Amino acid sequence: MADTITLHNPLDMHLHVRQGDMLSHVAPLTAHTFSGAVIMPNTLPPVKTLEAIQSYKQEILAACGDNFEPYMTLFMDKYDRAFLQQVQPHIIGIKLYPAGITTNSEGGVSSIDELAPTLEHMQDLGIPLLVHGESNGFVMDRETEFMSVYTWLATNFPDLNITMEHITTAAAVETLHKFNNLRATITLQHLFLILDDVAGGLLRPHLFCKPIAKRPHDLEALREVALAADPKVMFGSDSAPHPVSSKESCGCAAGCFTAPIALQVLCELFEEHSTIEHLQRFVSTTAQEQYGVVPPKKTVTLERKEFGVPDSYGSVVPYLHGETLAWSIQQVE
């Protein structure tokens, strides 16, 4: 039983860093232990131009320093081929939000077939598609109902690389394995939570995220592929900071803030399940293979030493605030 664990070039394949002061506060917390992260484009306004991509990237780099790669994404819309060719060198993919489902996605897309020409171009050019896969239906059914859209996408665009973002159900795991051009990210919290944790006892705003945590058999299906380092499954924290005033209020925004504790918690989980040898794949290698990226070098050593999760990082209350983790970050090189 090792007392230290070394991870090379960890990647967070789904991250929200927001803007302005919040960005300056949270982005460095990710950059401290991750080599790179896929940056979500649901800012205000959404990232839809080359200028927006570039200035957002500069803002992140200014906060994080050089040894961190923000993999930028574009907010999905109807784009022509010339524009896509122009932005392609600057992005890792294009993020599709079905309209109105998550934070700042009111400008998302409501009819997916209108996007067919854009998807054709993306397929031709080799630009990946990242998808927030939820319908507008009943909250517990939204992801499962969206499976028909994934099937439509995967079948009609067989050479388009499609990432099912933050999957939360056994149904999504099943769909993932049906089509060669699908891969998925899984968050930290969805490897732990079911709806009971959010709303079964007290209502827990800091455990409330979208998609909402599901049923026990869904949790089991997610753990199975994550702990096995399934070659289609990557870590994507979906770490989503909201000031405490937006969480502990009469209307609580969706999102768990996990960036500063993700590696410690994953280490504990994989170690407990005797699958620690799979963690490197889950937090980096699979993503490098799936996206063909070479992240900046960063070696993170964790040690078996208790770490008390702070009650807050500035105005942001983290997931597991006040709890004690079994592993700490010892060194980052």
Place this chain on the structure above:
Amino acid sequence: MADTITLHNPLDMHLHVRQGDMLSHVAPLTAHTFSGAVIMPNTLPPVKTLEAIQSYKQEILAACGDNFEPYMTLFMDKYDRAFLQQVQPHIIGIKLYPAGITTNSEGGVSSIDELAPTLEHMQDLGIPLLVHGESNGFVMDRETEFMSVYTWLATNFPDLNITMEHITTAAAVETLHKFNNLRATITLQHLFLILDDVAGGLLRPHLFCKPIAKRPHDLEALREVALAADPKVMFGSDSAPHPVSSKESCGCAAGCFTAPIALQVLCELFEEHSTIEHLQRFVSTTAQEQYGVVPPKKTVTLERKEFGVPDSYGSVVPYLHGETLAWSIQQVE
């Protein structure tokens, strides 16, 4: 289309008035428009003795004045026949909480067959049983899983009057209609909410209650029996005040505070569905028949006039706070 509606002797067949300052604050809000209410016994400590029943009743009467009847309940436990005979004149029934399910129910019952002797006595003596019907299972399944317990109770104690409290599912409506000795209460909020309202957009602590709001077809089933004034269905608000600090916090207590707005909202609902002639049964007559009680006389006149729901009543944020209702209380005599 009438512009006033008169209700006679409204009854709230499931109410939490708490203790001390909170009681003094909220009990009169119910007594203002209701003739009587069934008072839940999940105080700290729970109501388990004759002295506790009597002093709790006195506390409520002192706050509410004479023209209001608190129908007292005893917290279910293993009680002998002599004790039950002694308390019978002072209570309307005995409330069973499966252990650990709701506010202050940690002292509840975990194995129901241990209660068989007590249930036998209650059946013999004609003391009704009131049940919080939830299992310890997955939050969305708890009520449905409990149907086997209702079946066991209704079958083994065919002459025991059993109230299925605050039912929330189509499954409960189905069970209700299977056995002659079952009747049910329905809250205000469960005639409006599904899980999406609580956790589908923002997370809404003031809409969080137990049992949690369920699926659209469950809502439909509840509305159907309430609006039809099904002869087994009674209004029971389950109005449950918590200070705002217990709601808008990192762990929000379950309960919607509806006491001061319940009749206005019910009036609007029944009127909109052209079933206003059924409201008198739903809010009073059925309960009088089911329990054989004769409440104090109180005539409540509502008028079609906008009423802005306050943002709070003291420290308690009500259901629909800040919204505008179509009906107001005009007069209470």
